[in-house]
Amino acid sequence: EPLANLDYKLREELRAELPKIFAAAGTIFVYATTEPHEALLLGGNTATLSEGRVTQFGPTIEVFRKPVDLVT
Structure with a gap:
């Protein structure tokens, strides 16, 4: 969790910048x-993961709208 230990202001600033960085890099990122x-x-x-296994994968909004496992 790259932003977990940052103070609120810096965390919010980086959240705004990360999508730009990801897009400019033109590659796939894994962000936990x-x-x-x-x-x-x-x-x-x-x-989404449960006990080390992928339980669902797809567009983020769909994973949130239709979770296959309410625990994850």
């Missing part, structure tokens, strides 16, 4: 977070 709002802000696709 336990914060649902971060996944919504940053993720084009999202994977």
